[in-house]
Amino acid sequence: MSNSMTLAEILERRGVSRRGFLKFSAGIASLMAMPPSMIPRIAAALENARRPSLIYLSFQECTGCTESLTRSHAPTLEGLIFEAISLDYHHTLQAAAGYGAEAARLQAMEENAGSYLVAVDGSVPLADPGYSTIAGVSNVDMLRETAEGAAAIIAIGTCASFGGIPHANPNPTGAVPISDIVKDKPIINVSGCPPIPTVITGVLAQYLTFGKLPELDDLGRPKAFFGQTIHDRCYRRPFYEKGQYAETFDDEGARKGWCLFRLGCKGPVTYNACATLKWNAGTSFPIESGHGCLGCSEPNFWDKGSFYDSLSATQWGSPANLGAAALAGAAIGAGSAMLARRQQKKAQEKQS
Amino acid sequence: MTLLDFARGPAMQWALIIFTIGIFWRLVGTVLLYRRRDFSQPRRKSGLPDGARAIVMRSVLPPELEHNIVFQHVTGYLWHIGYFVTVLFLGTHIPFFKSLLGFGWPHLPNAIVMIAAAVSLAVLVMLLVRRMLHPVLQKISTSDDYISVIVTILPLITGLISYANIGFIKETNLALHILSVELLLLWFPFGKLMHLFMTFPSRYQVGAAFGRRGVKA
């Protein structure tokens, strides 16, 4: 749990040369979508960065975010960045359990009071705190307790950022995002279901490099990764512009890789880095694999109608509603016609 | 609820409901109005041929009359056709109709539709300016005239802006476009836009009524 080594010292200890460190810095610049001219500055900043303590809390979640983050077994860039953070508590990953684990958390909080980071995945149930507890402590209590001495909170995934799937209609557990409970600490929302692993580590790397939190959009997401829509950077954009769409998942358009707007792609209204960073270390992303974007980094994406209804298809109600409206209209029409006829009759009688 | 969610959800529901109520009110109300009985001997058994003839012939005026109104005639067709091509044949509009009607139809390439939309918008704006500056039109134009043309132009402008994605972010542009369509739907039953439903039945009735008396109308 030593936090006194700089990142450069850590890498040196692991037998990584300065060349390797330069490669590492170049990788981070690429990751954070910073211009290559920033590489020397990143290298200099990382050389002197000290490992901040990170406490990772998992609440009402599916563990997908942790899975996304810890995909690789080899020392990848992401793994190294993650290792550069002193991971003092992660109840899914850590070896310790029970009282020992909780003691580790409390010790880390005490030793690093005011400067540790808290990462949270999963939403917090408020309808009955008993819905989700760790070591008998409800999520909401653990969050409040741990957030008190934190420098900042990183809400990882759409559940922690916006409520996510537990928050979807009818929200039986009363799930709320972290930002609904913690009001007095800076919160970074790294949304996505799950978020791209490189985005999670990119945010941490940004914190390491600049010692402060990144610039956030109005939903609290780092602009570096959530500043553009999928649509803005989609490689299928030329087909959208020309009006060439896949109508089914198996037709000629689909095989030719045409735009998936008509199959429900929510790319135009979804902010994330999938189209540039992609998934599985740049292998592909949903649209490239032939499926429209679900909009998983946006609030309430589970409650916006079918994933396969295009943005043009509105939730216009039902034929029954319109049938009733038609009858009502006809009734009003008949009524006003009757009134008019009476006026007309009177006018005629006056004439004759 | 974001603006787009509102536009695609409750706003669309209510706009369609009010539109439906309004259309049925106007149509039923008009059809049920008192009509004076014609006691003359009908020249033909059915008014259909004369009615149908009137519908077609009203669009093709005799040269003596055409010469006076050729400008309105051509510009009118230009922007109406462009408008319908845009509304009915743009690829991204068809899922909207499909969700309403249960069926769709093939779409045209965006290049063609955008040209139609641009021409339509240019002509509409030009006609609006003409209405505001022309000495006669100024005097005879009512608020219905101005409101109807503005609610017609707004979906076209917001649609082009959304397609080009300028101004606001895509989500807002799309929301404004859908809201402008809803505004059109709301105004529809209450002004001269009703000519969409009234024109052909009206022509038919005049043709049939005159045809009954042996007059080509």
Place this chain on the structure above:
Amino acid sequence: MAILDSIAVSVEHATGNLLPILHEVRHALQRLQDTGEPTVIDLMAIPMALAEESQLEAVLGPGEINAQLDSLGPSEICETGIAGVWLLTHYNADRERVGRFLEITRVPTILESQEADMRRGLTELSRRIGTLEADEFMTDAMNPAAQGDRRNTTRTVE
């Protein structure tokens, strides 16, 4: 039942970014020759179709130098057929691509031996020489006869 492989998939698209990148490289090379200022272009920041990536490599062509760096996974540092234009591709230990850059420079910084590494190298070399000398000393101490021969052979004839 149809076999997945029998479904023909063809993707036809181009981002149109190939020419702009090539122009940027050309300007950068001009700048390098005029002022000596190097440029780095992050290719992963610019969306390109696979076909366009191959085209880029084809236009620049293969060069005379292909260096491999082994640190945190392999990296390929190659001068392209256009002198002064280097293509760097970084992979992690899983052979996944983590960086791709075009450097318009005389020699990419990462190829140069680094200060910190050389300092460490100097310390390490001194240590190794020290070990060698210690070994020789031990051998001499055990074998006095050999000492004389060595004295003769190391003395220069004046």
